[in-house]
Amino acid sequence: MTKFIIRRFLSLIPTMFVIITLSFFLIRFAPGGPFSSEKKLPEAVLQNILKKYHMDESMPMQYLRYFNDVLHGDFGPSYKYKESTVNELIAQSFPNSIVLGSVALALAVFAGIGVGITSALRQNRWQDYLAMSLAVIGISVPLFVIGPVLQLAFSMQLKWLPVSGWYGRKWPLTLILPALTLSFPYFAYIARLSRASILEVLRSDYVRTARAKGLKESAVVLKHVLKGALLPVVSYLGPAFSGIITGSIVVESVFVVPGVGRIFVQSALNRDYTLIMGEVIVYSLILVVMNFAVDIVYGFLDPRISYK
Amino acid sequence: MTDEVILQVKNLRTYFHVDEGVVKAVDGLSFDLHRGETLGIVGESGSGKSVTNLSIINMIPSPPGKIAGGEVLFMGKDMLKMSTNDIRKIRGNKISMIFQDPMTSLNPFLRISTQMIETITLHQGLDEKAAKAKAIEMLKLAGIPSPEKRIDQYPHQFSGGMRQRVMIAMSLSCDPEILIADEPTSALDVTIQAQILDLMRELTSRLGTAVILITHSLGVVAGMCDNLCVMYAGRIAERGATDKIFADPKHPYTQGLIKSVPRLDKASGDRLFSIRGQPPNVIDLPDCCPFYPRCDRTMDICKRKYPTTTDLGSGRFVNCWLYNSEEK
Ligand SMILES: Nc1ncnc2c1ncn2[C@@H]1O[C@H](COP(=O)(O)OP(=O)(O)OP(=O)(O)O)[C@@H](O)[C@H]1O
Ligand SMILES: [Mg+2]
Numbered sequence: 001m002t003k004f005i006i007r008r009f010l011s012l013i014p015t016m017f018v019i020i021t022l023s024f025f026l027i028r029f030a031p032g033g034p035f036s037s038e039k040k041l042p043e044a045v046l047q048n049i050l051k052k053y054h055m056d057e058s059m060p061m062q063y064l065r066y067f068n069d070v071l072h073g074d075f076g077p078s079y080k081y082k083e084s085t086v087n088e089l090i091a092q093s094f095p096n097s098i099v100l101g102s103v104a105l106a107l108a109v110f111a112g113i114g115v116g117i118t119s120a121l122r123q124n125r126w127q128d129y130l131a132m133s134l135a136v137i138g139i140s141v142p143l144f145v146i147g148p149v150l151q152l153a154f155s156m157q158l159k160w161l162p163v164s165g166w167y168g169r170k171w172p173l174t175l176i177l178p179a180l181t182l183s184f185p186y187f188a189y190i191a192r193l194s195r196a197s198i199l200e201v202l203r204s205d206y207v208r209t210a211r212a213k214g215l216k217e218s219a220v221v222l223k224h225v226l227k228g229a230l231l232p233v234v235s236y237l238g239p240a241f242s243g244i245i246t247g248s249i250v251v252e253s254v255f256v257v258p259g260v261g262r263i264f265v266q267s268a269l270n271r272d273y274t275l276i277m278g279e280v281i282v283y284s285l286i287l288v289v290m291n292f293a294v295d296i297v298y299g300f301l302d303p304r305i306s307y308k
Numbered sequence: 309m310t311d312e313v314i315l316q317v318k319n320l321r322t323y324f325h326v327d328e329g330v331v332k333a334v335d336g337l338s339f340d341l342h343r344g345e346t347l348g349i350v351g352e353s354g355s356g357k358s359v360t361n362l363s364i365i366n367m368i369p370s371p372p373g374k375i376a377g378g379e380v381l382f383m384g385k386d387m388l389k390m391s392t393n394d395i396r397k398i399r400g401n402k403i404s405m406i407f408q409d410p411m412t413s414l415n416p417f418l419r420i421s422t423q424m425i426e427t428i429t430l431h432q433g434l435d436e437k438a439a440k441a442k443a444i445e446m447l448k449l450a451g452i453p454s455p456e457k458r459i460d461q462y463p464h465q466f467s468g469g470m471r472q473r474v475m476i477a478m479s480l481s482c483d484p485e486i487l488i489a490d491e492p493t494s495a496l497d498v499t500i501q502a503q504i505l506d507l508m509r510e511l512t513s514r515l516g517t518a519v520i521l522i523t524h525s526l527g528v529v530a531g532m533c534d535n536l537c538v539m540y541a542g543r544i545a546e547r548g549a550t551d552k553i554f555a556d557p558k559h560p561y562t563q564g565l566i567k568s569v570p571r572l573d574k575a576s577g578d579r580l581f582s583i584r585g586q587p588p589n590v591i592d593l594p595d596c597c598p599f600y601p602r603c604d605r606t607m608d609i610c611k612r613k614y615p616t617t618t619d620l621g622s623g624r625f626v627n628c629w630l631y632n633s634e635e636k
Pocket of ligand 2 (some may be wrong): 490
């Protein structure tokens with residue numbers, strides 16, 4: 001097991017290398033550049049700027065220079081936000097998105113699994129119909145509708161929660177509505193996923209054996225059903241976590257959260273090479289580490305997977 | 309086998325309500341099981357063997373299934389009227405089951421020890437340690453080598469035959485009165501089938517357990533069972549002592565079944581006999597003899613009415629108009 005973890009961990013290095021290399025060149029081959037927009041700069045000024053950022057060098061040279069900086073943990077200066085480095089911009093925005101995303105995902109997982117179990121055990125009864133209608137709403141209604149509806153209800157009408165904002169006097173109350181909104185589609189998906197797989201396991205031969213042994217239905221569900229049935233949810237958590245962190249652009253604008261979503265979009269429009277790269281790298285790092293963690297957890301849950 | 313009847317199934321009817329209509333999977337079934345007896349149930353696929361046995365321990369999936377009538381008397385008490393709590397004390401304890409496919413019948417996520425110990429602690433009130441000792445003892449009886457080590461392994465670390473041995477050990481661990489084995493060897497290859505059947509026979513006769521053995525194979529029945537029920541389309545065609553039925557089958561269906569067993573001592577050039585036609589669809593069966601479209605000795609009444617049971621004496625019963633003198 002330890003061996004497997006180490007090997008699996010080492011395999012993250014080539015993955016990250018490929019991601020960094022590919023995105024470095026892809027971004028540069030996209031039309032336009034960080035200084036080609038708006039009004040034309042005088043040729044001499046442009047040359048100076050390019051020199052300052054080493055962009056007059058050959059592409060392989062720039063790549064090596066950038067790679068070396070990244071290895072030292074330096075993502076370089078932002079081309080557009082001249083007063084900040086990429087490291088600073090990421091440090092300001094990513095943690096907010098991670099807090100928001102983690103809370104939203106935790107909500108989605110607990111509520112989703114709970115609702116999934118309830119509707120599987122009450123299949124085709126009103127609890128099931130109610131839960132699954134809610135799930136369809138969660139999957140089909142866009143966040144920019146759910147968000148304002150929640151604001152209207154809980155902030156404007158009931159006045160329980162702040163309309164928007166982040167750090168400040170109202171923290172952590174400001175977290176609740178955006179997290180709720182963001183969690184909704186994930187909650188819906190997890191509820192449907194766990195319902196379907198619980199129903200499948202409930203029909204399996206080994207659950208019939210457990211019942212024929214005289215176990216109580218609650219023991220059958222807790223001991224024999226849940227472990228197998230929740231494996232698909234566990235494997236979904238990796239992509240869900242990374243998705244929920246960057247997928248929050250809409251929620252960030254509706255609730256004015258200083259997260260990574262808005263900067264991400266802006267940097268792409270601005271061709272702010274270093275900022276894009278920094279975000280891509282941090283984002284992919286989260287993605288591969290989460291998938292790594294999911295693999296390990298999965299291995300502990302499913303004894304049929306052997307690590308040699 | 310003694311004269312004491314421990315299980316009495318009376319006019320059991322189990323129906324499934326599906327979109328196409330009502331499936332009368334079991335329709336008016338009766339038989340007795342004596343202490344220590346081995347009773348065989350044979351019949352074609354879909355004749356209602358598994359449904360019969362799930363009905364006995366009241367584990368028919370509902371919906372769509374429903375036990376529409378009848379009684380299942382275990383030691384004189386009707387299991388179909390018991391509370392869920394009471395019947396749970398019988399399941400796995402007084403009446404236990406082994407299923408057809410050992411590859412899927414054990415929980416792949418739990419160790420063998422967990423799965424065996426939970427049954428023993430539940431029904432016998434032993435603590436974990438004593439239960440584990442008991443489980444190891446049962447595995448040893450079931451012929452699992454080095455059971456102290458293997459008990460902590462997971463099902464996927466066992467072969468199919470070994471898993472069925474584990475199932476047998478587990479099902480006998482609470483010393484049940486009745487073991488119901490639903491085609492316990494159909495999923496195994498032939499050499500292992502014989503070993504598993506031998507093991508079952510040896511252990512159950514040692515413990516004095518009565519067995520209901522469901523099978524497709526008349527060969528298995530001949531070697532294992534004191535008595536035999538031949539099922540056709542959810543009903544019993546014929547029942548009685550195994551040797552008597554083999555020596556002198558009464559129902560045309562039983563006669564066909566016995567003729568269709570390949571035999572090495574009979575003429576080798578002959579084609580194998582098989583009963584013509586297909587087993588009936590048990591959805592919305594009319595009230596006729598379900599076997600008449602495949603029967604060579606049909607009479608008028610066969611198409612109109614299901615035959616009443618004829619008592620042929622010495623425990624033999626047949627449901628066929630040929631033996632019924634009152635009507636015709
Ligand atoms: N859950 C169910 N829903 C609907 N019909 C069912 C269900 N379970 C069994 N049946 C029907 O009941 C009838 C008898 O099935 P059963 O499983 O008892 O047959 P069997 O004699 O055990 O056959 P096999 O030898 O193939 O195991 C079949 O027609 C089957 O379609
Ligand atoms: Mg069956």
